Amino acid sequence: MSRLEATFAALRARGQKALVAYLCVGDPDVATSIELACVAAEAGADVLELGVPFSDPTADGPAIARASERALAHGASLARTIEAARAVRARSDVPIVLFGYYNPILVRGEARVVAEAQAAGIDALLVVDLPPEEGAELRAAARAAGIDVVALLTPTSGPERVRRAASGASGFVYYVSVAGVTGAADTGALALAAEQAAAVRAATGLPVVVGFGIDGPAKARVAAGLESAGEGADGVVVGTALVRAIEDAPDDDARRAAVGTRIAALRAALDAPHS
Amino acid sequence: MCRLLREKGPAFVGETAVTPADAARHPARSPPARFCYKPRVATPPTSGAFGPYGGRFVAETLVPALDELSAALDGIVATPAFQRELDGWLADYVGRPTPLGDASRFARTVDPTGEALGALWLKREDLCHTGAHKINNALGQVLLATKMGKRRIIAETGAGQHGVATATAAALFGLSCDVYMGAVDVARQAPNVARMELLGARVIPVETGSRTLKDAMNEALRDWVTHVDGTYYCVGSAAGPHPYPTLVAQLQRVIGVEARAQSLARGGLPDAVVACIGGGSNAIGMFGAFLGDEAVALYGVEAAGDGVDTPRHAATLTRGRVGVLHGSKSYVLCDDDGQIAEAHSISAGLDYPGVGPQHAWLKDTGRATYLVATDAEALAAVRAVARTEGILIALETAHAFARVGDVARLEAARRGRPVTVALCVSGRGDKDLSTLLAEEPHHVAS
Numbered sequence A: 001m002s003r004l005e006a007t008f009a010a011l012r013a014r015g016q017k018a019l020v021a022y023l024c025v026g027d028p029d030v031a032t033s034i035e036l037a038c039v040a041a042e043a044g045a046d047v048l049e050l051g052v053p054f055s056d057p058t059a060d061g062p063a064i065a066r067a068s069e070r071a072l073a074h075g076a077s078l079a080r081t082i083e084a085a086r087a088v089r090a091r092s093d094v095p096i097v098l099f100g101y102y103n104p105i106l107v108r109g110e111a112r113v114v115a116e117a118q119a120a121g122i123d124a125l126l127v128v129d130l131p132p133e134e135g136a137e138l139r140a141a142a143r144a145a146g147i148d149v150v151a152l153l154t155p156t157s158g159p160e161r162v163r164r165a166a167s168g169a170s171g172f173v174y175y176v177s178v179a180g181v182t183g184a185a186d187t188g189a190l191a192l193a194a195e196q197a198a199a200v201r202a203a204t205g206l207p208v209v210v211g212f213g214i215d216g217p218a219k220a221r222v223a224a225g226l227e228s229a230g231e232g233a234d235g236v237v238v239g240t241a242l243v244r245a246i247e248d249a250p251d252d253d254a255r256r257a258a259v260g261t262r263i264a265a266l267r268a269a270l271d272a273p274h275s
Numbered sequence B: 001m002c003r004l005l006r007e008k009g010p011a012f013v014g015e016t017a018v019t020p021a022d023a024a025r026h027p028a029r030s031p032p033a034r035f036c037y038k039p040r041v042a043t044p045p046t047s048g049a050f051g052p053y054g055g056r057f058v059a060e061t062l063v064p065a066l067d068e069l070s071a072a073l074d075g076i077v078a079t080p081a082f083q084r085e086l087d088g089w090l091a092d093y094v095g096r097p098t099p100l101g102d103a104s105r106f107a108r109t110v111d112p113t114g115e116a117l118g119a120l121w122l123k124r125e126d127l128c129h130t131g132a133h134k135i136n137n138a139l140g141q142v143l144l145a146t147k148m149g150k151r152r153i154i155a156e157t158g159a160g161q162h163g164v165a166t167a168t169a170a171a172l173f174g175l176s177c178d179v180y181m182g183a184v185d186v187a188r189q190a191p192n193v194a195r196m197e198l199l200g201a202r203v204i205p206v207e208t209g210s211r212t213l214k215d216a217m218n219e220a221l222r223d224w225v226t227h228v229d230g231t232y233y234c235v236g237s238a239a240g241p242h243p244y245p246t247l248v249a250q251l252q253r254v255i256g257v258e259a260r261a262q263s264l265a266r267g268g269l270p271d272a273v274v275a276c277i278g279g280g281s282n283a284i285g286m287f288g289a290f291l292g293d294e295a296v297a298l299y300g301v302e303a304a305g306d307g308v309d310t311p312r313h314a315a316t317l318t319r320g321r322v323g324v325l326h327g328s329k330s331y332v333l334c335d336d337d338g339q340i341a342e343a344h345s346i347s348a349g350l351d352y353p354g355v356g357p358q359h360a361w362l363k364d365t366g367r368a369t370y371l372v373a374t375d376a377e378a379l380a381a382v383r384a385v386a387r388t389e390g391i392l393i394a395l396e397t398a399h400a401f402a403r404v405g406d407v408a409r410l411e412a413a414r415r416g417r418p419v420t421v422a423l424c425v426s427g428r429g430d431k432d433l434s435t436l437l438a439e440e441p442h443h444v445a446s
């Protein structure tokens, strides 16, 4: 059983929701990102998404785009993100998703990236601009290496898209709460996303996490379905809120504290009983 | 000409390629044969692939919108009713057909003896309403948007020509229009910013990345993903995710269709066709009708900026590598880590680190040849064309003029006789006055 499968199975057995934490690797620098990833895991994140900075992050809102720009200015890259994953893996068993855009992977070489990811202990790839129709070579290489390729679904995805995504996906499904870029979603959208997530789980048989716009405990509970009658999502992703906290903190101690307290608060909110 | 265009039927069909035998029947100076529009047998790719290039590398959110657009290509654009309506606008509003003129004085400056460049024909897209070929595409797409029930248009622009064209079409059809433009381009193409605003569009300066065309396209994509329901994204070049490269090529195809018919009316097909390459829309529009004419050589000219051996250029096909940018696989300028490079060209419309996927395929298959021209060569060409032909061309177009002599020498050597070259004058240069004044104040003033 893969690390991701084991994690979701264990959470499900305990009746817990998954907390997925996104960090942009290299913001403020790669060494600090490794620290912050470990802090997040220790504070209660069940899965880490290590973001590969990209020059043209068209699916991201201003906060993550700025983080990406800072990271690149400080020498971050796909190779260094994979190295960061290896360093995290040496210290933790937390499942790691390499999260990024397609061009860096294509240019480095799809088979090579998969091999490097496997060696670094990365569990899954999530490529934002690679819909299921594209990237057959990458998918085949990943499958052969036992690395999951996470599918994205959105409010614009009809039943046909859900079926198509399901056929090639493994690990879990990332349900994007809004038609938009990372950063903002209102409570209404997150409540709808929680319902949709349950439907997608039924259709795909995979755990479904909801992301985009979850900025704190209240929205995390709504997105997880803990504030409504249905089953809700299997977990939630927090990204922009962490990236902003890292951006706003004056130094590395403050960054560690900010990530630690935010993750702990989200963990507590997700573990509090269904209302 | 317009009658011919209106009779051509579905846009996807196009006309038959002239076979080598046909070409032999119309040698360069033979008497004009009646131009005859025949339906093409093979349809363009619907998979979005030009060989290994093209595709849809976008966030999942946009896939249904691209499916909707693909369906509209078949269900709306391809219908005779849409084509008739579009052809009417092209004739009565844009001013088509544009002339195919002679540039004999300029030709003598690049080839004084005429041994290589027998004749230079100019396809005058600069005479289109709004001053560039961009209106062919913008008008077609905005018309399509009205048929799709969209009320809001967004666009990216570099030189501002596509932004002006889109703002114009949006005004014509009463739609709201937001145009994303890199802050660097807002500064260097100020007259076009003012024009867009006069036309009722909102110009949104983009302050991220290199603050040029690529970043404007990033912002437009972010806007579209956020407002995908009621918004139509009017892409300005033959780039972007499928079906945009196909749609834009179809809407620009009129350039080459007219030029080909006009060439035949003048006595025969040209030996070579030349166009500048930004994203590649005027070039693919000019090339399209000649693709099947094997005797006609196709040349694209990219921006070499300070030179292709410096980091400051926009010669994507010449110096790029295979990658993915703005939703399609093509050549891109990027580093070993896949980070997209900041392109450079004095012409905002060519200042782009990507290129349309069909050009990548035309390059790989050898059907088209891609050359480069530097900033300095483009500036010199603007001056030379102005003084010999009385035409103030756009800095983008100037790159094509800068290589006409080389194209003629290559083709004349190959054919053992002087050749006829047809060049796409993609746009006029009024928008570039401030750049020209800043670069060469004494020349412009003298």
Ligand SMILES: Cc1ncc(COP(=O)(O)O)c(C=O)c1O
Residues within 6 Å of the ligand: B132, B133, B134, B158, B159, B160, B161, B162, B236, B237, B238, B276, B277, B278, B279, B280, B281, B282, B283, B348, B349, B350, B394, B396, B397, B426, B427, B428
């Ligand atoms: C006059 C003119 N020519 C050429 C271009 C380059 O675009 P494309 O390669 O799509 O024709 C532009 C773009 O703004 C332009 O304004």
